Amino acid sequence: DSGVTQTPKHLITATGQRVTLRCSPRSGDLSVYWYQQSLDQGLQFLIQYYNGEERAKGNILERFSAQQFPDLHSELNLSSLELGDSALYFCASSPTGVANTEAFFGQGTRLTVV
Amino acid sequence: AQSVTQLGSHVSVSEGALVLLRCNYSSSVPPYLFWYVQYPNQGLQLLLKYTTGATLVKGINGFEAEFKKSETSFHLTKPSAHMSDAAEYFCAVTLSGSARQLTFGSGTQLTVLP
Numbered sequence: 392d393s394g395v396t397q398t399p400k401h402l403i404t405a406t407g408q409r410v411t412l413r414c415s416p417r418s419g420d421l422s423v424y425w426y427q428q429s430l431d432q433g434l435q436f437l438i439q440y441y442n443g444e445e446r447a448k449g450n451i452l453e454r455f456s457a458q459q460f461p462d463l464h465s466e467l468n469l470s471s472l473e474l475g476d477s478a479l480y481f482c483a484s485s486p487t488g489v490a491n492t493e494a495f496f497g498q499g500t501r502l503t504v505v
Numbered sequence: 506a507q508s509v510t511q512l513g514s515h516v517s518v519s520e521g522a523l524v525l526l527r528c529n530y531s532s533s534v535p536p537y538l539f540w541y542v543q544y545p546n547q548g549l550q551l552l553l554k555y556t557t558g559a560t561l562v563k564g565i566n567g568f569e570a571e572f573k574k575s576e577t578s579f580h581l582t583k584p585s586a587h588m589s590d591a592a593e594y595f596c597a598v599t600l601s602g603s604a605r606q607l608t609f610g611s612g613t614q615l616t617v618l619p
Contacts, residue, residue: 395548426607433611434597436608449606483549494607499548
């Protein structure tokens with residue numbers, strides 16, 4: 392158990408809908424990262440938050456947004472969903488945003504868009 | 506920009522045989538390198554990491570990797586495979602001093618044959 396909690400574990404929704412994925416980082420970790428794992432794109436970094444502020448952006452679509460709340464949990468919002476958004480979405484956390492610190496990954500949320 | 510290439514999307518070894526999973530990176534600055542393992546329906550677990558210093562890095566479960574700057578490689582090895590090593594392995598890179606955005610390779614599925 393990495394200490395990172397993601398909910399829900401599975402989500403099935405229709406095209407055009409909007410969903411929210413939730414992540415609770417390890418106790419004391421200030422940084423949260425979101426990654427998408429799909430068959431065709433592999434594992435891709437989406438976005439990072441550090442202590443409530445956006446720190447870095449990767450290949451995140453405009454239809455997607457995220458935020459980190461004062462209690463440090465984070466939410467990833469996916470809207471106008473398309474079939475191609477079906478993927479495993481991972482959240483990771485680390486104590487800081489520094490590159491050489493370990494990131495701990497949650498078990499992921501598997502999103503299926505039908 | 507950085508990138509990672511994992512040679513061989515599938516590797517099969519016999520139980521007790523040497524495990525060698527290949528990873529080559531491309532980076533314009535000194536990189537931080539990681540190997541993660543993903544068991545079915547699980548998140549990513551850190552096996553080992555290279556930041557600075559000793560180029561031979563030992564990780565969990567008997568795995569080790571050697572950073573070879575001249576070859577831009579960070580291959581993962583284990584002297585004797587165990588059935589429990591069957592999983593998908595990802596090599597990842599992030600740039601020193603950068604916000605922690607991991608760039609992952611495409612992964613290598615390791616099968617251990619009895």
